[in-house]
Amino acid sequence: MLERFHRKHDTCARCNNTLGLRSHEPEEEYWGINGKLCKNCYDLVKSDIRQYDAHHISGYDRLPAEIEGDLSVLLFDEKNTIVFSPKKKGFLPLQITSDLLEDCKIITRNESTSMKRRIFSVGVSKTKDKRHLKLTFLKAARNTFHSIWIYTTR
């Protein structure tokens, strides 16, 4: 029993090869990897994640509006999942798998449509168009579609 426990932790969680001296912990829980990774697998996983600085503007009821976070696209092992991970502690990352994704569009919206900016730009008629990512996905539990707006800065 104890030996099996040790064996499990001496092998890579992805390829099962014996781990050398250099093993890597998965950086994020949403990678979905239970255990340590060998260097090859770690490098492969890292290179198959695209990450962007982003703001959740609105649309997802479990996240506050205008919250800062990372938008990651996970492509390794055919995960094909989009994750919005808030920087603020206490909020769970939103994960959208490709089978739930209905639509994905880049839409130009006027900056003044954003509530916070409208408040701060009172009296200053500064209007600027910004490109937003609109993701529409199926909420598994309720079987209804849901759209969120994301603004990426990189």
Ligand SMILES: [Zn+2]
């Ligand atoms: Zn490996």
